[in-house]
Amino acid sequence: MKEIYDYIIVGGGISGLHLGALLSRHGRVIIFERSDTVGGRAKVIEKDGFKLDYGIHLIRFGPESALGASLLEINKSISFIKPGRSWAFLKNGERKLYPTGSLMDIVRSDLVPFGKTIRLLLKIKKMDQKKLKPLYDTSLADWYQQENILPKIQTYLTMTSSAVQVNPFPNRSSAGELLKNIQRVLEMGSAYYPQGGWGPIFNQFENFILENGGKIELNSAVTEILIENGSCKGVKVRDNIFNGSQIISTIPVQELFTILDEKYCESQFINKCKNLRPTAGVVIDFCLDEQISDIDGLIFFEEPLSFGFIPSNLSKDVAPEGKSLMTFLRVANVEDMKNKDTVKEIYQEFRKVIFRAFPEIESHLIDERSLFLPMVDGVEVNIKQHQFNRLGHTIKNVEKLWLVGDSVGGEGAGGDVGHTSVRECYKQIRRKENT
């Protein structure tokens, strides 16, 4: 059986649905998702009235983000909630206000010295691209040394790197990328949480695709991307062939060669895909029978460096009335996630630090979920994989096959990369179609 579509999308994660929605305005879209639900690494699970995002899930710049821009463009905007004050729990047991960039936060907080921090932030704000560019290849640790950054400000910036670019490792976190991200935060504000969690975002995109006559096929793993004479013709799903004018893969590029024959690509490209370093880590979510803390911003732990927040303090509807949902992420090295004993250690140490800060969890716990993730973000933002070194949307010598998602192109970090890559790839596809 052969079916013909304008756009065939492999993967029903946020990138597949986001791009599918944009393209559904121009032709027939079909999305193939191998699992029984959409969402991929941002999927939402509902349990006993708790709506659990897939671990901590905020959206940098909320309505100003690439995701926010697309929702607005298709007339399916959602409400974004701005978090309140953030807090840092230090290894000496103290709790301090974590400044998110506003002058007043820096005045109020003694996590960092006021004068020096303000001067540094002003300096960062004024840096132009010429000054920033060479710093993309410089690690945060080297930059701390070059600039003689005070230890307290180092701690603050490393916490910021852990949250903003999911990289708590100063030896490889890209200084240029972090400074650019800080500039964007100073200009556009920080992360937001979607009202009702991530479910409404998926619903908006899914509804738009279906309203435009598109299809989303669950339990449908693509087993092969079909290429003929250097041009992509379609995909194979079980024994069926689906032909399409443009084929878009949204699966992380590390997995691309599970469905694409290597013979079509250059070895340098294959190696870059396979060796791309993702971020990894451990997530712990707690469902509680009542609210035990009123913190409505981010929560940082200094050691082990990790962070979290309380989604139900921002959007009450993600937990049953009167109940509370907390979520925490400890970023770990991808190699460590492959070793069972190390993972166990990471998890236990992490859980202990959460309980030290919030001992009330113990007596109010209804349910707890742990996730051990070999991939959090498709690409770790580091000195080798910063935005100027990332893969693009096309493959040399293969026409009509596009790559999208959080392992490809895009500025920013984490989900940002995915959302910006979707909008950039959408533009490129449309440009190609119109020439």
Ligand SMILES: Cc1cc2nc3c(=O)[nH]c(=O)nc-3n(C[C@H](O)[C@H](O)[C@H](O)COP(=O)(O)OP(=O)(O)OC[C@H]3O[C@@H](n4cnc5c(N)ncnc54)[C@H](O)[C@@H]3O)c2cc1C
């Ligand atoms: C714990 C955690 C916390 C995070 N926190 C944040 C955050 O705070 N902010 C943020 O912006 N981002 C965050 N992220 C990152 C964000 O979730 C990802 O960037 C995003 O979900 C990636 O979406 P994607 O569609 O590009 O890829 P994926 O979600 O990986 O989607 C790919 C889809 O393809 C499907 N698939 C794979 N192979 C096949 C096949 N052969 N055939 C058909 N389907 C296939 C998969 O099942 C999957 O659904 C977080 C991620 C995690 C895991």
